[in-house]
Amino acid sequence: MTRRPAAEMPETIRHILRAKQHPARAVACPHCGAAPHRPCVVRSRGTVLTQPHPGRISAWAQTVACCPDCQVTPTVPCHEDGRARTTVHSRRYQEAEATAA
Template structure:
């Protein structure tokens, strides 16, 4: 038997392989009401273990959050304005805007 306590911290070598939580988990899920930081749940209240991805409604809420707080470095849209293509037509939220929103949330 070893002398270390049962609640020894996880070694960094094991922790490095764990998946990083999706940034959408920083907002409350409007579909399943999961709190910020918690994983989404199924209709029966169980934690979603099939996929680590949040509910679609939570992804939409995260996109709205990203649009509200971050500038888009791809299309130069200011906070509060939707992303657009170079010709001015509406575009889905660019990945660079999500990256900027991650920086403002931290």
């Protein structure tokens, strides 16, 4: 009997298996530097967090959803009165969660 090399799992199936995780784990965390699909950690203690940092959730929402408030497309930061915001509008979070569901 010959052994076959292991086939790589398609990304679509891999994503379904990770469905128990918060969808924001699909992007890297700007706060702690956690790689995509890895949990956030407290840098000073190395403690693994159960939920992603708020900055990671904001980065994820910015990546996947359009903002209904300021009418920007995905990957473009939200703005207010011509100035870029450090976080996204709350309606963009809702839009991202609806996209992920």
